[in-house]
Amino acid sequence: MKSCYQWKQVLAVCVVVLFGLHDTARAEVQLPDGTVIKTVDFEKHIVGLFGRSGCNLGSCHGSFQGKNGFRLSLFGYEAEKDGVSVSREMNGRRIDLNNPDNSLLLLKAMGLTEHAGGRKFSAGSWQHKLIKDWIVQGAPLTTGSGEIKSLDVTPKEIPFNKPGEKINLKVMVSFADGTSENITALSEFRTLDDGVAEVSSSGLVTSNRAGDTSIIVAYRGTVFPVRAMVPLDVKPGYKYPSVPEVNYIDKLVFSKLKRLNIEPSGLSGDAEFLRRITIDVIGTLPSPNDIRTFVADKDTNKRTKKIDELLKHPMHAALWATKLSDITGNNTDAIENPQNLRVKKSQMWHDWLRKRVAENMTYDKIVEGVLCATSRDGESPEDYVVKVNKLDEELTKGFVESYSEKPTLDLFWRKQGAVTLDQWGEKTAAAFMGVRLECAQCHKHPFDRWTQADYRSYANVFTQLAYGASPEAKKVIDAENAERKKNATGTNNNNISVVKEVYLTSVVAGKGGAKGLTHPETNLPLVPKALGGPEIKMEAGVDARRKLFEWLKTPDNPYFARSFVNRVWGHYFGVGIVDPLDDFSIANPPSNPALLDALAKDFIDSGFDIRKLEKTILLSRVYNLTYVPNETNQFDDNNFSHCFIRPMMAEVVVDVLCAATGMVENFGAEAPKNARAIEVGASRVNSSISYAFRIFGRPPRTAACDCERSMEPALPQKLYLMADTNLQIKVESQGNMIKKILAENSDDQKALEEMFLSTLSRLPNDREKKHFEEYRTKSADRKTAFVDTLWALLNTKEFIFNH
């Protein structure tokens, strides 16, 4: 091993001699783009090079364990520590001041000695010169020399004229020491959609096809997104058609499409529109009669009327209670003991949300009820115990609806397992700001602004929160619980229902309070702080969560309204303006910022009126476009030039399959009788249908975000539709819709029409009619032919995707 190492050293020296670099003289370093660096600085240049070369990625030396004993800070956000790792560890062997080219750092990076990461650059390259010049200087470290003030990339928006063009990005950095430099060569570049535009490691962007995407530029953990717009190449004299606009949504979507030379599709037909909106708004299919009536209606205002009707439908509230159950983390298995009541409490949670959506309570009020929840809502301990007793009594009999009357959703905070401060921070940031914070638990968020200190300061907002019995209620609650334990039968303590409450302690974090998280470096207390917002002063008797809430709902809050309008938009288009929906970060910019801003402003101006927001979206021409693409927009998947074909939520899949077969699903004891899937509160059910829930992506809701709901198609889904007993029973049942259709329609073609209407919400075309006719003649009997037809229709893509 040692001899091998020595041999490599000899080789290294030979190579270096060959390139004439064995001297120890200082030299300017010229970067590939012509920029000259007079004096190489560790933080500014070497750490930048580590990032560009991929040395400090999590999979390499940026990992917490480091790699092969050498650890760098992830993405170089702790340059000072990197300096120590490079120059002081390993007895200084990484740096050889006497013979710079013999430094392990260079030998490894140039692949001249064993390096699992391979050769990052070659001898004689500018990278080699850069590191060498720093070593020749004596490998100086000046703490803070590379502190970044701002990053600027030009151009900020790339004005391509058509596919096939190339443009170089230039990255300038201003340092805190007042200097600024062109550090393009030391930056990293990546594209969000290489189909539209790709970018080389040196920052050369190439447009591939019409559309737009972002190029993300990063220099030592500071991120800068650049928009790349690639218009479709058009013939000279091309004139963009004039497109009617209903409201500001159309104006903003179409004006962007115009810049891209992408034409929106035409309006959807009435049947297409009705199917889409019925699935989107109430999670089921329109009936054949609904379709016939709607299509025949001559009223020019009929779509508006239908929108109003559906938004008021009880199932619309149920659907959003399900979505809000995901967002607030209504995970049955995490709810407090006793275990036998968890399912019912999940339903109470769902009901609480559903009631508010049905009443069109404004979004800020709903969030207030969740975020600032306590168990007693100011009631006396005695009254509270009476109330809990009554609730528990009712719960032994069945599902209870009265919890919906409670002003606040304390179930959000009533978890069986201990939930740490940082988990509350992560959950609330994801739920109410659409921000994924978890990276910042262990290191600065690599593609966003959040530091570990931000993360912990935010978590400290929740230090007052307690679950048990408050000092003022302790006596009353303890007495009640003693009584309950005395009367309990059985030995398992987990099944004894005890009275507990979510309340606020008088502990003040950051002032010697033992509970708060401390600064990751200094270990000093951290003052609670809203994420990206003001410090939150802790005062005994004042709910810090309320202060957080007050900050959230201020009109200039960058996240609160935006994250929710994006969720609503994402629901109705299948793609968010920010997508994934809960990934608001610098490196994931909105595809149409003006649209997101306008929707948020409108939402705030309306006083957070959810139904008004939905109506505005549903009325827009953009929502009313057909899914059928044209020549110009066929590849568009983020600019809403046509309706995007999209999967349905797992619950909606189940409900739609029931609607199409005329059957009712049985969810077992975990749901109220005759509930539809979107009315089920529990995150798990025990019946056979739980399989369908799982494979179509119903989330277990362990995290409070949309990210757990998987909407991607998967092989088991196709197998379920083709062969699962749970569905085949519905298809072949004597009691399903086939019997009714055949009884009411003696004519085969009429029956076929009815079956098409009740599954695909349209009439069969001539080719399909003929295809059926041929099949019918070969079938054993009429019933078999129609059972097979129902199976086939349920297995079409047209059926299983909303469009």
Next chain:
Amino acid sequence: MAANFASDCEGFNRRNFLRIGAGAGLLGLSLPEILKLEAQSAAKRNGVQSSKKADSIIMVWLAGGPATIDMWDLKPDAPEGIRGEFKPINTSAAGIQISEHLPKMAKVADKTTIVRSIYHSIPSHGPATVFMTTGNKPTPALQYPSMGSLVSKLAKGEEGVPSYVSFSDIRGGTAGSSGYLGTAYNPFLVEGNAGGDGKGKATLKVRGIQLPTDFTLEELNNRDKLLAGFDSTFREVDKKADLIQGFDAFHQQALDILRSDKTRKAFDLTQEKPETRARYGADNFGQSALAARRLVESGVRFVTISIGGWDTHSKTFESHSKKLQPTLDNTLSALISDLSDRGMLDRTMVYCAGEFGRTPKVNKNVGRDHWARSMAVVLAGGGFKRGYAHGTTDGQGMAAATDPCLPDDVSSTIFANLGIDPKTELNSSTGRPIQLFREGTVVDKLLA
């Protein structure tokens, strides 16, 4: 989906992964091949692949938490009230003794590895089950995938055969599932009856990959022809939308799977000699174990079979001596010796465990309560050292005394045997890179 991409701490573009998946599907690659591509790219990012010593795992799950102090790690010298009622007996492995109610296991002990020093700290069924089946200590912030789901993502599968099959939904599906990997990696579940008497016709089938009993292949083919005539609506968009193309690829794969008789044949237990069926045990558990062996033969990579009743808070010795241990003894020994006789044990691992051990101290109801600080598990086959007992517990069986190891370590070692680097990183649904087993290290002493 558009821009379905998550920035991650790795600087790794999740869309690339999806591209590989969707794109490859279009070129007619099978799902296993797609998975292989993913696995390779994962392995590439994580350095050298460790050497592969086994292809498959059969996990024998003892639901409820077995009193392993009365099974694999007896304490005859401990005071009364701890040592229990059973006597230790010698086994075919020199120096290793196990319970007198496991005589058949004693005969095959030269083929097994008993880990006596495994422990953790969660004496609660739900989270302990998650810990043991995922190899990761549960956290509320992230759902870890079960080992079976990891195998189905990372190991090369067999065409027309699912990679991960489970005979029961462990804890109502809260364990054993795919966690952050997404729904595609959940286990395929077995339904039906194994033919409990060991003679009758088993009606077992894997849910979702076999046609219902009265649905013939001919009917499927007919219906599929009818479907072809109704499924052209999206023709104009077919070529452009990943979603549509992906679903078409799945349609073809689904047909291949439904038409394949590999899995169906695996469940046809009448193909086995009556003696073999009898040897495994004339109950559902025994017949499931036999079916598990047949599934592994047909190419399934991870099979979970399960038997409950181990939560013996009262009358533990009665349950163990009359039912639990004899049943397990029969089936587990039959499985191990059958695998060995067929030359399959070298490439198949058996992992027999429950969620935790039980209190060394016997309670007032002659039961033992939950105890996670000490427990034992049994491994066999693959690259594991045979006839070996790893680690010890203290004189009263309270805690590991030598070579303590955690569920993460055992899981890591199992994956090392599968040739999957346990330090491989996968992306969570938010794009966060997660090491397969957060804290596990390979236990070299367990390896042959």
